Amino acid sequence: MAYGSHDEIDREVASLVKPEDSPETKLRKLYARAQQIRNLSYERSKTEKEEKREKLKDNNNVKDVLNNGYATDWEINCFFVALA
Numbered sequence: 001m002a003y004g005s006h007d008e009i010d011r012e013v014a015s016l017v018k019p020e021d022s023p024e025t026k027l028r029k030l031y032a033r034a035q036q037i038r039n040l041s042y043e044r045s046k047t048e049k050e051e052k053r054e055k056l057k058d059n060n061n062v063k064d065v066l067n068n069g070y071a072t073d074w075e076i077n078c079f080f081v082a083l084a
Helices: 007-016 023-035 048-054 062-068 073-083
Strands: none
Touching: 007 023, 007 062, 007 073, 023 073, 062 073
């Protein structure tokens, strides 16, 4: 999973935290945002037909996680790190 610099991630952070927020408050807000991502790691296995119907795209970087709104537990961790 690539971290890199992504303008979308920077904008997401800016929309969530305020400069006057304490460091702890900022982290809590960013963590709460990461927890809103659909965690695919804890979903039941799907049949081939169900997977085809859902048309889930692969996440190649944290920007994809933000845009797609779903990820594995590892990808969600990477997303949180990128936000922080």
